[in-house]
Amino acid sequence: MKLICGNSNSALAKAIAAHMRVPLAQCKVRRFADEEVFVEIQENVRGDDVYVIQSTSYPANDNLMELLVLIDALRRSSSGRITAVIPYFGYARQDRKSSPRTPITAKLVANMITQAGADRVLTMDLHAGQIQGFFDIPTDNLYALPEIGNDIQKQKFRDNIMAVSPDVGGVVRARALAKRLSTGLAIVDKRRDKPGSSEVMNIIGDVSDKSCLLVDDIIDSGGTICNAATALLEKGAAEVFAYISHGVLSGKAVDRINSSDLTSLVITDSICATEAVTKSSKIRTISVAPMFSKAITRIANGESVSILFE
Numbered sequence: 001m002k003l004i005c006g007n008s009n010s011a012l013a014k015a016i017a018a019h020m021r022v023p024l025a026q027c028k029v030r031r032f033a034d035e036e037v038f039v040e041i042q043e044n045v046r047g048d049d050v051y052v053i054q055s056t057s058y059p060a061n062d063n064l065m066e067l068l069v070l071i072d073a074l075r076r077s078s079s080g081r082i083t084a085v086i087p088y089f090g091y092a093r094q095d096r097k098s099s100p101r102t103p104i105t106a107k108l109v110a111n112m113i114t115q116a117g118a119d120r121v122l123t124m125d126l127h128a129g130q131i132q133g134f135f136d137i138p139t140d141n142l143y144a145l146p147e148i149g150n151d152i153q154k155q156k157f158r159d160n161i162m163a164v165s166p167d168v169g170g171v172v173r174a175r176a177l178a179k180r181l182s183t184g185l186a187i188v189d190k191r192r193d194k195p196g197s198s199e200v201m202n203i204i205g206d207v208s209d210k211s212c213l214l215v216d217d218i219i220d221s222g223g224t225i226c227n228a229a230t231a232l233l234e235k236g237a238a239e240v241f242a243y244i245s246h247g248v249l250s251g252k253a254v255d256r257i258n259s260s261d262l263t264s265l266v267i268t269d270s271i272c273a274t275e276a277v278t279k280s281s282k283i284r285t286i287s288v289a290p291m292f293s294k295a296i297t298r299i300a301n302g303e304s305v306s307i308l309f310e
């Protein structure tokens, strides 16, 4: 077995490798003067079971291209089986035609990864579970929820906690958290006028005097979560925390969170933390490296992956 990574999240790749006690394969991923991606695998991979760890996070196009070129280099080096390990699968929000004459880019990216030569995909908390079907190769979608649930149980929250979905689309995830923690469930009815802006409309459920735990797959501009926190406090919530799988945190998102009504935000390390994230006193990161190392080991041994979530 070989583990290899591009430049998107080498911290997570190193953590996975450390958990598995397998060294990362020697590989150079660099740029020509005109920013073309160039990859050189510096050890024999012939016949190996190779896991390429690369999130397609910011800069999404560069990181996607690195993933594709890495897969191509492995295929041309006669690797036995290539698994694209994509802790954060970018472009997932473009999973349907949201208006006439728009692309379904999540499908296009799935085609590109398959065409490059991946034999299977391992990812986490896809924005929509059905994106698994965009790949015509086996695709395992892991869930951060057990790690999130474990972290919540270690915190000293008041007894009066409530799981909250920040929008109607996230109800299944919030319900699963509510079930895991045996708490109630509330829903923020959010309407978005245009991409990138969000507006909270209504809270479904009684949140008065509750410690609210917002749970979502992605935090990008931070608008959804910060507006939801304000709306929950206006409806009488005692405090608001957020647990989000993928900390995309574009632009001024960290500043927005630092000055928001949120008590704290917990994200996973599916995306490499920026300096602003590591310096923020409101943001904490939990690692999904143990979960990925278990899943990779199980795939390599031909064992069940779903058993990790039973």
Ligand code: R5P
Pocket: 166, 167, 169, 170, 196, 198, 216, 217, 218, 219, 220, 221, 222, 223, 224, 225
């Ligand atoms: C949307 O359906 C997603 O689940 C997130 O709620 C959304 O991507 C968050 O975006 P932002 O942080 O920019 O409001």
